[in-house]
Amino acid sequence: MTGTTDSPAEPVIVLEQLVKFFGRFAALRDISDRFAAGRLYVVLGDNGAGKSTLLRVVAGLMEPSQGSVTLLGTRKLREVAHRVGYMGHAPLLYDELSGMENLRYFAGLYGLHNDSVGSNAMQMVGLDPELLRRVGQYSQGMRQRLSLARAVLHDPDLILLDEPFSNVDVHSARAMAAVLGHVRDNGKTIVVVTHQAALIEGVADDFVHMSAGQIVRREAVLRRAVTTNSGAEAVR
Amino acid sequence: MTGTTDSPAEPVIVLEQLVKFFGRFAALRDISDRFAAGRLYVVLGDNGAGKSTLLRVVAGLMEPSQGSVTLLGTRKLREVAHRVGYMGHAPLLYDELSGMENLRYFAGLYGLHNDSVGSNAMQMVGLDPELLRRVGQYSQGMRQRLSLARAVLHDPDLILLDEPFSNVDVHSARAMAAVLGHVRDNGKTIVVVTHQAALIEGVADDFVHMSAGQIVRREAVLRRAVTTNSGAEAVR
Amino acid sequence: MKQLFIAFIVLTLGLLAYSTYQALYVAPTEQTMGDVQRIFYYHVPSAWTAGVCFLVNFLASVVYLWKRNTASDALAAASAEVGMTFCTIVLITGPIWARPVWGIWWTWDARLTTTLVLWLIYVSYLMLRRFSAGGQTQVLAAALAIFGFVDVPIVYMSIRWFRTQHPSPVMGGGENSGLDPVMLQAFFWNLLSFTCVGIVLMVLRYRLQRLEENVEAKHAAVALQGGSR
Amino acid sequence: MTTLSVTRATLHKDLRMEWRSKDAINSMLFFALLVVVIFSFAFNPTAEESRSIAGGLVWVAFLFAAVVALNQTWARELRNQVLDAYRVSPAPPNALFVAKALGNFLFVVVLEVLMTPLFVVFYNLRSVGPVWQLVVVALLGTWALVVNGTFFAALSIRTRSREIMLPLLLFPISIPAVLAMVDATTSILTGEASPDFWIKMLAVYDLVFTAVCLLLFESVLNAE
Amino acid sequence: MTTLSVTRATLHKDLRMEWRSKDAINSMLFFALLVVVIFSFAFNPTAEESRSIAGGLVWVAFLFAAVVALNQTWARELRNQVLDAYRVSPAPPNALFVAKALGNFLFVVVLEVLMTPLFVVFYNLRSVGPVWQLVVVALLGTWALVVNGTFFAALSIRTRSREIMLPLLLFPISIPAVLAMVDATTSILTGEASPDFWIKMLAVYDLVFTAVCLLLFESVLNAE
Numbered sequence A, B: 001m002t003g004t005t006d007s008p009a010e011p012v013i014v015l016e017q018l019v020k021f022f023g024r025f026a027a028l029r030d031i032s033d034r035f036a037a038g039r040l041y042v043v044l045g046d047n048g049a050g051k052s053t054l055l056r057v058v059a060g061l062m063e064p065s066q067g068s069v070t071l072l073g074t075r076k077l078r079e080v081a082h083r084v085g086y087m088g089h090a091p092l093l094y095d096e097l098s099g100m101e102n103l104r105y106f107a108g109l110y111g112l113h114n115d116s117v118g119s120n121a122m123q124m125v126g127l128d129p130e131l132l133r134r135v136g137q138y139s140q141g142m143r144q145r146l147s148l149a150r151a152v153l154h155d156p157d158l159i160l161l162d163e164p165f166s167n168v169d170v171h172s173a174r175a176m177a178a179v180l181g182h183v184r185d186n187g188k189t190i191v192v193v194t195h196q197a198a199l200i201e202g203v204a205d206d207f208v209h210m211s212a213g214q215i216v217r218r219e220a221v222l223r224r225a226v227t228t229n230s231g232a233e234a235v236r
Numbered sequence C: 001m002k003q004l005f006i007a008f009i010v011l012t013l014g015l016l017a018y019s020t021y022q023a024l025y026v027a028p029t030e031q032t033m034g035d036v037q038r039i040f041y042y043h044v045p046s047a048w049t050a051g052v053c054f055l056v057n058f059l060a061s062v063v064y065l066w067k068r069n070t071a072s073d074a075l076a077a078a079s080a081e082v083g084m085t086f087c088t089i090v091l092i093t094g095p096i097w098a099r100p101v102w103g104i105w106w107t108w109d110a111r112l113t114t115t116l117v118l119w120l121i122y123v124s125y126l127m128l129r130r131f132s133a134g135g136q137t138q139v140l141a142a143a144l145a146i147f148g149f150v151d152v153p154i155v156y157m158s159i160r161w162f163r164t165q166h167p168s169p170v171m172g173g174g175e176n177s178g179l180d181p182v183m184l185q186a187f188f189w190n191l192l193s194f195t196c197v198g199i200v201l202m203v204l205r206y207r208l209q210r211l212e213e214n215v216e217a218k219h220a221a222v223a224l225q226g227g228s229r
Numbered sequence D, E: 001m002t003t004l005s006v007t008r009a010t011l012h013k014d015l016r017m018e019w020r021s022k023d024a025i026n027s028m029l030f031f032a033l034l035v036v037v038i039f040s041f042a043f044n045p046t047a048e049e050s051r052s053i054a055g056g057l058v059w060v061a062f063l064f065a066a067v068v069a070l071n072q073t074w075a076r077e078l079r080n081q082v083l084d085a086y087r088v089s090p091a092p093p094n095a096l097f098v099a100k101a102l103g104n105f106l107f108v109v110v111l112e113v114l115m116t117p118l119f120v121v122f123y124n125l126r127s128v129g130p131v132w133q134l135v136v137v138a139l140l141g142t143w144a145l146v147v148n149g150t151f152f153a154a155l156s157i158r159t160r161s162r163e164i165m166l167p168l169l170l171f172p173i174s175i176p177a178v179l180a181m182v183d184a185t186t187s188i189l190t191g192e193a194s195p196d197f198w199i200k201m202l203a204v205y206d207l208v209f210t211a212v213c214l215l216l217f218e219s220v221l222n223a224e
């Protein structure tokens, strides 16, 4: 737990001696850590480091083999499900429905039956709510944006994102990062797993480095006013 | 055809008024261009710009709607299939076989029945040929490396790679980029599609910018001796 | 060309009216079966027209695989649809006729079964066209069409030998042999008019398909010219 | 309350997706027709015998058709791992199950309504017993197939060889139901025996397995 | 020459993958067992009748089992889009087809060898005609199913609702083969008629369709 940023409020995520086995392989090896409210965490690490596994365990999609996850003050993750948003590797959308139809359905799962919920979310990520096209015909970048809209639809306090920028072009990625920055500024907690740190470092608060199933290092970032000039940017 | 680098040798790829329609949507719009031998081209562009489509048409996986592709001096792509290597978005590997078994099978398709072919390719990308694990259990990064090995197995003169670095961690990506640099130095032609230009700019010769189905800009890179410091690097 | 075709349509409509008149009023009522027998004038010409359409479909598919031209693919699609329609008419009029005449709706007689199998094959052909996406539809459909057409004679042969221990009482009567000359005349008028209707429908469907392709091509050209999408 | 609204929303969404593509409906119909045709080639239905094996034929055909249909329902949820989106939401798991089971029930009933005339025509069937009894048997029997089928389809999509797993799980459990359906149908068609016992048996089977499915579905859904 | 070596390599790879997972073979076997059991519940085989419907039962069971198996062969090639790797290589397309067809043939034959005793036991079968004729019919009939099945599976994996498309395409085309198999089998089992005509018919069917498949496979494989 080196370099943990301390925050006055109660931590949003508390991991205690978290272990996750797949067969005899330990994907998460004794992770104890806490994540404070209102910050944007970027989780980095090599392939197979256990980033996705950690996110899925925190989201309640997997039971940990040992240890516990405390989310927003409770260990019963289902009770706080309506306060958590999750965006997985895959888009988690129905290809056969349009963007709004997707969001309307998912809003219903959270008990929100107002259409403005969906259209606000779409506008937030820069999509047109009137768009009639089915998601199957969206481009990769549009799909990822819509997926982000789905994850933040119900205005969750904690947002977990797994590689939201993979296969997304630099423009779309920056737009998505900016959205995340705004959401964080509204007091939400965000955890982003990515291999493309450069895209999000402009708005990141903390970098969390994982390796071989453990959190090996954490570092707080001094918030900069302007976006850094990444290598990718220099080239274009 | 702005800024095309001229080369004395005959070009490896000649595209003439290439058009590809999906229904009424033009994914490639009248592309005429040529790619010289012995260079490493990096193709950049937004999602949906037509990069993958271009690569698939060049690889002979799709028929162009109009126009022609001349590869290594011929329009009959099947005749030069043994001189072309292709790595797609997906890994193009059998999950149930080990790395060597995969490579052995694919080598057989090229008429190569010598095991050293496969083990050399594996060593080249930094994998252990003795590894008994099935590819299904490989981590994402290992899989991408093996996929690269498959594409260059038969020592092709032209190598087409579609987003080889997506979901690959920065270390593996740099290692793969270095391998590509070596291969290029041996006189092969390489075309890489990627959104992460920073990872490969150290070894790139030309950047090709695509937008809305067209090649809008090309620029040659002054070869630098050292790898540039990308944003991602600065963070780690 | 266009005027010629319109003239042909008018001619076909006239023929259809005349042949209907022939079938319903001129032809004498059959003695044993009664008025039900008049289905004959629709049943058999439909079967014939369906056969013609499927032949066209086969030829167009072969040409498509060889030449890869969209025109023959459009013709294949058009003929399959029209043929399916006529084949359906046969399969509906047949049982309607069979019920009063034989007392059952269906029997596994050679001709009936072959018709059914043919219909099944072309339904699967049309489903394949619907379910496959983009550029591959034509090739896949053409391959299936060839399979289907090769299959039909085999089906016919095998069905003729099928369950010979239960000879079916179907075509034994053989109206064909002793057909009344007036009936024969009405029959030929219907045969002619149905064939013409089949041709008209096929040409219309083909032109519709081509028009759609043209629209696509125009849109494509616009998309190509326009600087951005 | 919220279970009801989620059930309705899910059913609505499924029907809309189904309606939009119409793929499944069309292909199922054609498949059913093919099964009837293939069966009549294989079993040579002559008027006298056919009535005694028709019960078996009809239900085996429905069973095969239903298995194909059931696999599709969940496949759709799995395609982009949309199921995960449901799992992270606070919506009750059973709402999903009920919606899927109802959707499948509707689907299979439509299928049966359309297949029955084919059987009647091809096999020259005519029922000796009252037809409403056949309807009762069909509804109870279909629910028996569908409720277990939906449950096991949810189980089997998580395994590697998906399509094959469903029949493997479903058939053994369904044997008593199949038996009851076949015997009830045959009794009614031939009019030789009373189908009452079998109908009661089907009703009990339906109740028991609906309860078990509702009880266990949450664990199945959340099995990682 | 190179066709031969690629065929061998592909067949070898497929068998190894199958052997390693044993998914398909295990589940197929169990599926077959269940079909036999369900059929005997549905049709109540009594010694006298059974011989006349056994031919139909056996082949319907094999047909459904084969359809399930056939879908799996190509699904494996499609999983990581490995097929693209084959398509960009200079290897001849027909080698792939022949390897797949042979693999499936082996597979279904193994299945039949294991299922036949079940049928014999459940239905108290004994053949009146010579058994070697049954073997010939089984081999020819299986090849008929498999060669078209392999082709149509390659066709149908390109379409939207994959699993369902295969039977939709395969069944209509296979009707004459099914007919010939069933009638030949019944003739041999009951000893009432000579199966010669049907055997010849199967042989012709096999030849014709193997030729057509080989002729058309390249176009199908390369249809983008």
Ligand code: HEM
Binding pocket: C040, C043, C044, C047, C048, C051, C090, C091, C093, C094, C095, C096, C097, C098, C099, C101, C105, C106, C107, C111, C112, C113, C115, C116, C171, C175, C176
């Ligand atoms: C039940 C479904 C039936 C089907 C699918 C069917 C189908 C066909 C077909 C495909 C033909 C061939 C036409 C040609 O040679 O070009 C035909 C001809 C004919 N059918 Fe039918 N048919 C059915 C029922 C009947 C019935 C009930 C009758 C009358 C008793 C009948 C009387 C005829 C006659 C007289 C011909 C023409 C003479 C011949 O070529 O043998 N059909 N039918």
Ligand SMILES: Nc1ncnc2c1ncn2[C@@H]1O[C@H](COP(=O)(O)OP(=O)(O)OP(=O)(O)O)[C@@H](O)[C@H]1O
Binding pocket: A022, A025, A027, A045, A046, A047, A048, A049, A050, A051, A052, A053, A054, B137, B138, B139, B140, B141, B167, B169
């Ligand atoms: N369902 C599973 N069964 C077995 N092993 C698994 C499973 N899921 C993940 N693993 C293994 O657990 C380890 C961690 O996987 P995880 O997906 O969390 O890595 P990651 O950090 O997200 O990597 P990537 O950057 O490639 O997404 C890997 O070695 C992987 O092989």
Ligand SMILES: Nc1ncnc2c1ncn2[C@@H]1O[C@H](COP(=O)(O)OP(=O)(O)OP(=O)(O)O)[C@@H](O)[C@H]1O
Binding pocket: A137, A138, A139, A140, A141, A167, A169, B022, B025, B027, B045, B046, B047, B048, B049, B050, B051, B052, B053, B054, C134
């Ligand atoms: N099979 C297809 N059918 C219809 N449209 C397609 C098909 N393949 C690609 N497209 C469309 O063609 C356009 C170009 O696609 P392509 O995959 O080449 O883009 P790309 O540049 O590779 O994008 P990305 O960075 O997301 O991979 C996109 O708008 C896409 O929607």
Ligand SMILES: [Mg+2]
Binding pocket: A051, A052, A053, A162
């Ligand atoms: Mg991951």
Ligand SMILES: [Mg+2]
Binding pocket: B051, B052, B053, B089, B162
């Ligand atoms: Mg792409």
